[in-house]
Every structure is written in C-alpha cells, then in structure tokens.
Amino acid sequence: MSTFTIFLALIVVVAFLLVVVIMVQNPKGGGLSSSFGGGGTQQLGGVKKTTDFLDKSTWTLATLLLVLILVSNVAISRGGETLDSKALDTDATTTQPLPSTTPLQTTNDDAPATAKDTAQ
Structure with a gap:
C-alpha cells in the first residue's frame, strides 16, 4: 500500500467526519446542543x-483536512521524472529540421499584375 493511498484514505475519513459534525450543528442554536440541555435542566455537560x-x-x-491534503501532495509518485526544465539543458540537441534553402518558384498566375499585363 503506497503512502499516497494511506493519505487518501485519511482524507476521506476526515472529510466524512467533518460533514457529520457540521450536519449535527444548527446555526440557530438547535441541533444536538439543544437536545442535551434544553428546557432549563442541566444534563451531560449542558x-x-x-x-x-x-x-x-x-x-x-x-485544519486536519487541509494539512492532509497539502502533505499528500508530497507523497504523489512522480514516476522517476525530473522536475528540471528542459530549456536549461545545455547538452540537448535540437531535432528540428533545418529550413530548405531553395527559393519558392512562382508562376505567372501567382505573380502580381504589372502595368504591362493590364495594358493588353
């Protein structure tokens, strides 16, 4: 089992617990807290x-979820790939073909019209 898989499982568990804790709360003071101490009597911590x-x-x-997500980024396997830029490699040879040195041949149809052509 890889380290990333362990982090992924922990992230899922913490996210589920966070959803449960948020759903238990009621923004108006109800929810779980009102069932323990409502009606003026003190029970189980109030x-x-x-x-x-x-x-x-x-x-x-x-906070734990955020930390686990950030730390799991370190655990992702990169597949042996280096993070250095290829542009900085001075030993690299270019594999691009050189442009041809022969000029393009044009026909009379492609040439622009001159005054001599328009006079005829």
Missing part, C-alpha cells in the same frame, strides 16, 4: 459545552 465542543471539533477537522 448546552454551552456541547456547542463549544462542536465548534472546536469543526475547526480541528477542517
């Missing part, structure tokens, strides 16, 4: 702590 946990976990997972 509303404020659940909201703080969801907010911190969202930022943590988003």
